[in-house]
Amino acid sequence: MVQGWAAIRAEVLRRIRVRDWPPGGLIPSEAALAHEFGCARATVNRALRDLAGAGVLERRRRAGTRVATLPVRRAMLEIPVIRQEVEARGQVHAFRLLCRVPQVPPLPMASRLGLAPDTVMLHLETLHLADGQPFVLEDRWLNPNVLPDPAPDFTAISVNEWLVQNVGYSRGDIAFSALGANAREAEALGVAPGTALFVTERTTWSPAAAITFVRLAHAPGYRMQTMV
Amino acid sequence: MVQGWAAIRAEVLRRIRVRDWPPGGLIPSEAALAHEFGCARATVNRALRDLAGAGVLERRRRAGTRVATLPVRRAMLEIPVIRQEVEARGQVHAFRLLCRVPQVPPLPMASRLGLAPDTVMLHLETLHLADGQPFVLEDRWLNPNVLPDPAPDFTAISVNEWLVQNVGYSRGDIAFSALGANAREAEALGVAPGTALFVTERTTWSPAAAITFVRLAHAPGYRMQTMV
DNA sequence: GAGTGGTCTAGACCACCTC
DNA sequence: AGGTGGTCTAGACCACTCT
Numbered sequence: 001m002v003q004g005w006a007a008i009r010a011e012v013l014r015r016i017r018v019r020d021w022p023p024g025g026l027i028p029s030e031a032a033l034a035h036e037f038g039c040a041r042a043t044v045n046r047a048l049r050d051l052a053g054a055g056v057l058e059r060r061r062r063a064g065t066r067v068a069t070l071p072v073r074r075a076m077l078e079i080p081v082i083r084q085e086v087e088a089r090g091q092v093h094a095f096r097l098l099c100r101v102p103q104v105p106p107l108p109m110a111s112r113l114g115l116a117p118d119t120v121m122l123h124l125e126t127l128h129l130a131d132g133q134p135f136v137l138e139d140r141w142l143n144p145n146v147l148p149d150p151a152p153d154f155t156a157i158s159v160n161e162w163l164v165q166n167v168g169y170s171r172g173d174i175a176f177s178a179l180g181a182n183a184r185e186a187e188a189l190g191v192a193p194g195t196a197l198f199v200t201e202r203t204t205w206s207p208a209a210a211i212t213f214v215r216l217a218h219a220p221g222y223r224m225q226t227m228v
Numbered sequence: 229m230v231q232g233w234a235a236i237r238a239e240v241l242r243r244i245r246v247r248d249w250p251p252g253g254l255i256p257s258e259a260a261l262a263h264e265f266g267c268a269r270a271t272v273n274r275a276l277r278d279l280a281g282a283g284v285l286e287r288r289r290r291a292g293t294r295v296a297t298l299p300v301r302r303a304m305l306e307i308p309v310i311r312q313e314v315e316a317r318g319q320v321h322a323f324r325l326l327c328r329v330p331q332v333p334p335l336p337m338a339s340r341l342g343l344a345p346d347t348v349m350l351h352l353e354t355l356h357l358a359d360g361q362p363f364v365l366e367d368r369w370l371n372p373n374v375l376p377d378p379a380p381d382f383t384a385i386s387v388n389e390w391l392v393q394n395v396g397y398s399r400g401d402i403a404f405s406a407l408g409a410n411a412r413e414a415e416a417l418g419v420a421p422g423t424a425l426f427v428t429e430r431t432t433w434s435p436a437a438a439i440t441f442v443r444l445a446h447a448p449g450y451r452m453q454t455m456v
Numbered sequence: 457g458a459g460t461g462g463t464c465t466a467g468a469c470c471a472c473c474t475c
Numbered sequence: 476a477g478g479t480g481g482t483c484t485a486g487a488c489c490a491c492t493c494t
Contacts, residue, residue, distance in 0.1 A: 003483090005482075023393065041486095042484075043482085043484080045463090049461095049462090055306075059462095061490065061491040062492040062493055063460070070309065070312055074305065075305045075402060076303075076304065076305070077303045077454070080298075084298060171455070171456065173456070174453065175451045175453040177450065178406030178407070178446075178450070179406070196408045197406055198404070198405055221405075223405045224404045224405070225401060226401070226402055227400070228399065232464085267464075268464060268465045268466065269466090269467095270464075270466090271463085273480075288472085288479080289474095289478090289479050289481075290472060290473040290474050291479075458493090459492095459493090461489105461490090461492105462489080464487080464488080465485100467483105469483080470482080470483100471479100473477105473479085474476105474479095475478095
């Protein structure tokens, strides 16, 4: 007899794959499975909870556990700091601070961040290099309230890393898209205008207020990968 | 007193955010926290395990639990079936099967899928529509061994959905990138060649062999979003 | 009302790894 | 060698929701 909640998860997955338990179908209750596998219900619970988290099962109190019909697969996406990403490729990371000015953001951005329309934010533009080649252009708007006085100058440490080290964990949303390079991006990355770029846009919030909005325009050839 | 493992997780997160427990620092053992919070160690374990899964903590037996220094954020990415994605926008999904031919794949793809160089695969091209407008062009290579005899014709149901309903859950990898539209994509999606497209490439494996490789070229404006 | 999953407890054993 | 997290058990109570 194989032991452990992972073994139970594997067995349940097997029965789903071989259609012992078809999509949309109810599977036995935790108590029944615990009896069948000769283990405690908590162990079965652990296995089924894991599969529900992966989107394979749908569980509801009283209604029981069903095999998901709409197999929305969930994948873990790892979002590293840019320096780590470059170094993970075995390349040398460097960056140049292109721009650092207090500025009133465009109206759509101010409203998106929940700020008054005339709030002055810190606008920073950073070009990250991998082995000296342009890697990503970072266009960032920063809420000055999160900065100490005097503000760091961000030439020794990138804004990116300063934030994660000094502001800490917070919530936000990320969006990925493909866009043609605008004039600024084309110049900074050394590509023709209109070249397809992988763009990451991220808004970060502290419990109280918006911290930062950042747009990363990655040099051509960038790929984001994960497993399912 | 707030109860439950989620409350413990919140309190631990709070202490990390206010730098009570600084990045890289050891936090108290499960037993110590259980004593402090007046709960069972299993409850603390549940909370800390969750935070470790989110990348906030790093745990090693004997070495204890540390606040992560390299804040690789992990985000859940949901990868729905295309029809669901369209319908979730309140639009009507339809598709046209443009191409369905047995064909020997290009050498790089055969080797990537671990197939003999002369293996014949089924090559399918499907254009998905949202409210009649091109939404995504699906270019798929399918291992014919996973198909029943006779093979489905994929005009009534998309390959996508037939696979998830009949082959079932399996493992694979996904990559996202931005590429200029090639001639075929430009024509199918009704855009100019070179237009920036968001491209999803996915390889799916059964335990034994490769099932399918698919490349999705999304119409301009496509965004993939998630929370952190 | 009753059966389901969600959670918690107190205790235990174990694998692992640092000391 | 000893302390840590990882896991399992047997039992319990509760929240939810379907009937």
